[in-house]
């Protein structure tokens with residue numbers, strides 16, 4: 558029987574994240590937070606008390622930890638059971654938080670119930686393959702990226718905001734991400750000026766260039 562290509566890619570992604578240490582992941586997340594990545598996301602997200610937030614690739618839950626007091630409800634999904642276990646420990650006291658193991662774009666929701674969606678530091682091949690995981694990220698992963706963005710946009714409520722960040726590294730790559738890769742991914746994900754307004758920014762945080770896409774869904 559032929560294997561479903563999407564599931565085959567996701568199995569590789571899951572295995573590659575599965576062997577990474579949650580401690581390392583948390584260390585990197587803390588570094589990015591102190592560099593200002595979360596603050597930048599929050600500025601664009603404009604989180605409110607009534608919001609239901611979805612964090613795709615939530616990692617060890619640091620971002621949710623920082624915002625759970627602001628949002629009404631926060632749901633984190635991650636492909637790695639080991640990383641999610643750490644997130645469960647970090648967030649055990651938070652009554653308005655749920656954590657679900659899921660592999661984007663196959664997400665266990667079918668209605669646009671989220672006012673806010675984040676994909677923070679989308680090193681899992683969303684738009685830009687991460688050299689660290691180069692062995693598994695290739696052209697097909699760009700399609701996966703588009704599928705993730707599209708699935709996330711479909712779950713965004715009217716007037717909702719989605720924020721995606723990634724770290725292109727250099728200024729040149731950042732400009733390419735802003736001018737070509739993200740606009741192209743938006744087009745392929747059927748996110749157009751008819752259904753959304755999109756702002757793409759790049760910024761240097763410590764020594765690395767980051768990119769941020771702010772996508773607001775039109776009613």
Ligand SMILES: C[S@@+](CC[C@H](N)C(=O)[O-])C[C@H]1O[C@@H](n2cnc3c(N)ncnc32)[C@H](O)[C@@H]1O
Pocket residue numbers: 570574582586613614615616617618619620634635636637640659660661662676677678679680681
């Ligand atoms: C670089 S970490 C970022 C974690 C977190 N967002 C943060 O800012 O600290 C990327 C996370 O995405 C998860 N991930 C990778 N591919 C995924 C997929 N297809 N669906 C859901 N999660 C995924 C990994 O397990 C990892 O925890």
